[in-house]
Amino acid sequence: MIGPVMAKRIFQSAIVLFLLVTVLFFVSRMSGDPVLMLTEGAIEPEEIDKLRKAYGFDKPLYIQFGRFLSEIAQGDFGNSVRTFEPATDMVKQRVGISVKMVVPAFLTYIFLSIPIGCLAAVKRGAIGAFAMVVSLIGQSVPSFFLGILYIYFFAVTLRWLPVFGSGSWEHYILPIATLCGYPLAKYTRLVRAQVSETLTMEFVRTARAKGLHEVNVIRRHVLRNALLPVITTMGVDVGTLIGSALIVEAIFAWPGFGTLVVEAAKTRDYPLIQTCGLLIGTLVLTGSIIADFAYGLIDPRIRRGS
Amino acid sequence: MADDEKNESTGDFGASESVIIAAQRSTAQKIWNHRFVMGFVRYPPAFVALIIASFFLFFALFAPFIVSWDPNKPVLADTLQPPEWGIMFNSVHVLGTDTVGRDIFVRTLMGGRTSILLGFTGATGALSIGVVLGMIAGWKRGVIGATIMRWADLQIALPLLLMALTVAAVFGPGLHILLILFSLWFWGPYARISEGLTLSLKNREFVEAAHSIGAKPQRIVFRHVLPHLFSPLLVLWSFSCAILIIIEASLSFLGVGIPPPTASWGGMLAEGRQYLHRAYWLAMIPGAAISMMVWSINTLGDRLRDVIDQRQYL
Numbered sequence: 001m002i003g004p005v006m007a008k009r010i011f012q013s014a015i016v017l018f019l020l021v022t023v024l025f026f027v028s029r030m031s032g033d034p035v036l037m038l039t040e041g042a043i044e045p046e047e048i049d050k051l052r053k054a055y056g057f058d059k060p061l062y063i064q065f066g067r068f069l070s071e072i073a074q075g076d077f078g079n080s081v082r083t084f085e086p087a088t089d090m091v092k093q094r095v096g097i098s099v100k101m102v103v104p105a106f107l108t109y110i111f112l113s114i115p116i117g118c119l120a121a122v123k124r125g126a127i128g129a130f131a132m133v134v135s136l137i138g139q140s141v142p143s144f145f146l147g148i149l150y151i152y153f154f155a156v157t158l159r160w161l162p163v164f165g166s167g168s169w170e171h172y173i174l175p176i177a178t179l180c181g182y183p184l185a186k187y188t189r190l191v192r193a194q195v196s197e198t199l200t201m202e203f204v205r206t207a208r209a210k211g212l213h214e215v216n217v218i219r220r221h222v223l224r225n226a227l228l229p230v231i232t233t234m235g236v237d238v239g240t241l242i243g244s245a246l247i248v249e250a251i252f253a254w255p256g257f258g259t260l261v262v263e264a265a266k267t268r269d270y271p272l273i274q275t276c277g278l279l280i281g282t283l284v285l286t287g288s289i290i291a292d293f294a295y296g297l298i299d300p301r302i303r304r305g306s
Numbered sequence: 307m308a309d310d311e312k313n314e315s316t317g318d319f320g321a322s323e324s325v326i327i328a329a330q331r332s333t334a335q336k337i338w339n340h341r342f343v344m345g346f347v348r349y350p351p352a353f354v355a356l357i358i359a360s361f362f363l364f365f366a367l368f369a370p371f372i373v374s375w376d377p378n379k380p381v382l383a384d385t386l387q388p389p390e391w392g393i394m395f396n397s398v399h400v401l402g403t404d405t406v407g408r409d410i411f412v413r414t415l416m417g418g419r420t421s422i423l424l425g426f427t428g429a430t431g432a433l434s435i436g437v438v439l440g441m442i443a444g445w446k447r448g449v450i451g452a453t454i455m456r457w458a459d460l461q462i463a464l465p466l467l468l469m470a471l472t473v474a475a476v477f478g479p480g481l482h483i484l485l486i487l488f489s490l491w492f493w494g495p496y497a498r499i500s501e502g503l504t505l506s507l508k509n510r511e512f513v514e515a516a517h518s519i520g521a522k523p524q525r526i527v528f529r530h531v532l533p534h535l536f537s538p539l540l541v542l543w544s545f546s547c548a549i550l551i552i553i554e555a556s557l558s559f560l561g562v563g564i565p566p567p568t569a570s571w572g573g574m575l576a577e578g579r580q581y582l583h584r585a586y587w588l589a590m591i592p593g594a595a596i597s598m599m600v601w602s603i604n605t606l607g608d609r610l611r612d613v614i615d616q617r618q619y620l
Contacts, residue, residue, distance in 0.1 A: 014458045023460070028476060133471040140601035142552045144559050144572070145593035148579055152590075156583050233351075239465035246467070247556055251579070262560060265471040273472055 011290065013285040020281040021072070021274065025065055028270045068274075070110070078271030080264075087275040090260065092168065095279075098256030100256050101172065105179040107303075110234075113184050117191025118218060133190060138185025143244045147178040147251040175252045179244055183237065187230060194226035201225070228295060235291020239284045326515050326530065332462035344480050345613035346606070353607035362599050365415040366422040410574075410587060414595050418570035422599065424484060424564075425551035431489025433543050436496025437535065443497060444504025455501065467493050467553055474562040481564060484557070488550055497545075499538055507531050538615045544607035548600045555596055571596050 052058045059067075071078065077087045110279060120128040141149075156175060198204065207217045246258030253259075257276070264272035321537030346352045439458075461469075469491050470484065477483050489499035504527070505581045509511065558572025566573055571592045578589025 012456065013461070015456055016463050019456060019460050020464055025471065027472060030476065037545075119433070136604065137597070137601060140548075140598045140604055141593075142555060142600070144556060144575060145589075147592060148575065148589050151579075152582050152586060236462065239462060239468075243467040243556075244463050246471075247559070250560055261468065262471065262562075265474075266475070268476060275467070277464060277472070284463045284465075295396060298320060299376065 006289070006293065015157055017044070017281055019277070021278055024274050024277040025270075026061070028268065028273050029061060029064070070186070076136075079273045080272045081269045082176070082267055082272075085270045090272065091257065091275055091279060094255065094257045094260045098245060098249065098258060100177050101179065101254060101256065102241065105176045105183075107288055108176065109180045109184040109187060112180075113187035114153060114223075114230075115192055117188045118195050118223070119190040120188065121195035122218070123216075128192070132192065135185035135188045137227050138181055139189070141181065143182055144247050144251055145182045147174070147248060150174050150178055151251075167210070175254055176249050178251070179241075179248045182244060183241065187233075190230055190233060191226065193231060194258060195222060197224045198226040224298060227265060228299060231298070232291050235288040235294075236289035239280070242280055242283065322519050323521070323529075326512050326519075331535050333597070338382065339475065342613060344610055349609060351391055351605050352609040355602035355609075358598050359602035359606060362418050362422060362595070362602075369412075369415045369419055370516040392444035394617065397501075400413060410591050413569040413574060413594050414571070417571045417574055417592060418595060420481070420564055420568065420570050421551050421554050421572075421596070424481070424488065424554045425547045426574065428488025428492065428550045428554075429543050429546035432546060433486070433496050433539060436493030436498045436531075437539060439493065440497035440500025441504045441531065441535075444501040445508065445523060454497060458497045461494035467556060470557055471560070471562055473555060479557075479562050479565045488553075492546065492550065495542055496539060500518065500535055500544060503535055503538070504531055507534060541607055541611045541614065544603060544610060548603040548607070551596070551600060551603075576605060 042061065049058070057064070068078075079086050080090055083090070116131055120131040142209065195218075198262045203221060204217060208214070214219075242258075245256070246261060248254070249256045249258035260272070261276045261280075262268070264276060346356060374378075438459075439454045443454040466488070470487055473487050474480075474483060512530055513526055516530050533570075555562055555570070555572035555575070558570040559576045560572075561576065563572055564570040574592040575589050575596075578585070578587075578592070580590050
C-alpha cells in the first residue's frame with residue numbers, strides 16, 4: 001500500500017517537521033526568556049533566578065534543546081508557562097472548538113465551489129460571467145475585511161445575527177461565511193478553469209458521441225479529470241486555511257485554536273508555541289500527503305508510474 | 307582573437323557565446339515588445355486595474371510630499387467627523403476623521419504606503435533569495451539541493467502568517483523585522499519553480515554548447531538559464547505582492563504588525579471595527595482600499611499570465 005514514493009514523502013515530511021520544531025525552539029528563545037515577562041519585574045532578582053532555574057532556562061541552549069527533544073520523544077510537550085496546564089490538553093480543548101467552525105466551512109466551500117464552477121464553465125453567459133466577477137472580487141477582499149463587512153450588514157445594520165461569542169447556531173453563520181469567502185472564490189475559479197479546459201478534450205467528444213447525457217458526461221468523465229489539480233491545491237491550502245481561521249477567530253472572538261496561538265505568541269509561551277507550531281506543521285504535511293495519495297488513487301496513470 | 311577564446315579582461319566569451327544567447331532570444335523577444343503593453347491597455351479590467359494600482363503606487367511613493375493633513379497628529383477638535391464632499395479639498399476632510407481627529411483619506415494613503423512598500427519589497431527579496439537557491443538546487447542535486455528544498459517545504463508547513471506571529475511577538479513588531487521575515491520566509495515557491503526549470507533546461511543543447519566552449523557552471527546558470535525564468539517568476543512575483551500586502555494587513559490587524567501610531571491598513575481596520583455602529587468609514591475606507599489594491603494586482607497578474615501564455619506560442 002505504501003509504495004517507495006509514499007515512504008520517501010513521509011520521510012521527507014519527518015525531516016521538515018524536525019526542522020520546524022528546531023526553528024520554533026530557537027526563534028522563541030532568541031529574545032530572552034519569558035520569566036521577566038511573567039513576573040513583570042515585581043519580584044526580587046534572586047527569586048527571578050530561582051524561577052529561571054525551575055523552568056530550566058538557565059542552562060545553555062543546546063542542553064535545553066536536548067532536553068526538549070527527549071521530552072517530545074516521550075510525548076511530553078511541557079506545560080504552558082502561563083497557566084501551568086499541559087500544553088497538549090489546552091491545544092486539544094481549543095482545537096475542538098475551532099473544528100466546529102472550520103469543518104463546516106471546509107465542507108461548504110468544497111460542495112459549493114464544484115457545482116458553481118462547473119455551471120460557470122458549462123453555461124457561458126450571464127451566470128458564468130457573474131460568478132467569475134464575484135469570485136475575483138472574493139479573492140481580493142481579505143478575510144478580516146469580509147468579516148467586518150458581514151458584521152456591519154448583518155449585525156449592526158440589519159440586526160439579524162449576533163457578532164460575538166458562541167451559543168446558538170446563529171453564532172456560527174457569520175464566522176463560517178467569512179472563513180468560506182476566499183476559498184470559495186478561489187476554488188470556483190479553479191474548477192471553472194479546469195472544467196473549461198477538460199471540456200475541450202477528445203474523450204469528452206467521444207463520451208457525447210456514445211450518446212451519454214451531458215450530465216453523465218460531466219459526472220463520469222469530465223469531473224474526474226478536471227478536479228485533480230483542485231485536490232492537490234486543497235492539500236497545500238491547509239496552511240492558508242489555518243491562517244484564515246486564526247484571523248476569523250480574532251474578529252468574532254471565537255475561543256479556538258487560533259486565539260490560543262495568538263495569545264501564546266504574545267506572551268512568549270514557549271511550550272505552547274512549540275506545540276501549536278508542531279500541530280500546524282503536522283496538519284499541513286498530512287494534508288499534502290493525503291492530497292498526493294488521493295491524486296494517485298484517482299489517476300491510475302500515476303499509480304502505474306507511466 | 308579567435309571566436310572561442312575567452313577574453314580575460316572582460317570575461318566575455320566572444321562571438322560563439324553570443325550566438326548561443328541569440329539562438330534562445332527569439333522567444334523572449336516575441337513576448338517583450340510594445341504589443342505586450344497593448345495586451346494590458348486594450349483589455350478593460352486590466353486597464354482599470356492599471357489605473358488603480360498606479361494611483362496607489364503613486365501615492366505610496368509621493369504621499370508625504372503632497373498631503374495637507376498630518377497623518378499621525380491627533381486633532382482632538384475634529385474627532386469622528388463623517389465624510390464631507392467639499393469643494394475646498396484642502397480644508398475639508400473628504401473621507402472623514404478617526405477617533406483622534408486624523409484625516410482618513412490621508413491616513414489611508416499613508417497606510418497604503420507602508421503596506422505596498424512592504425509587500426513589493428518583501429516579494430522582491432523573496433524572489434532574489436528563491437531564484438538563487440532554486441537554481442543552485444536544480445543544478446547541484448544531492449544533499450545541498452535536498453536541504454534547500456526541505457527549507458522550501460518548511461515554509462509551506464509553517465505558513466508566513468504563523469511564523470510572523472511568533473517572530474513579531476518575540477522580537478516586537480517593527481517594519482524592519484517584517485521586511486526581513488517576508489524575504490526569508492516566502493522564497494519557497496520561487497525556489498520550486500527555479501529548481502524545476504533549471505532541472506529541465508540543464509540537458510538542453512545550449513547548455514551543452516556553452517559548457518563546451520568552457521563556460522563555468524555559474525556563468526551558464528546566470529547567463530543562459532536565468533533568462534528563461536523571467537516570465538513565470540514575474541507572474542509569481544505579482545501574486546506574491548498581493549499576498550504579502552494581505553499578510554501585512556492581517557498582522558497589523560492582529561496587533562503584531564506595524565505598531566501605532568504609524569498608519570497601516572490593517573491597524574486602521576482593527577481600530578475601526580469597534581466603531582462600526584457609529585462611524586462606519588473608519589473601517590470601510592481602508593478595507594475598500596486594501597480590496598481595490600489587491601484586486602488590481604491580481605487582475606494585472608492574471609492578464610500578465612494570459613499575455614505571456616498567448617505569446618509563447620507564436
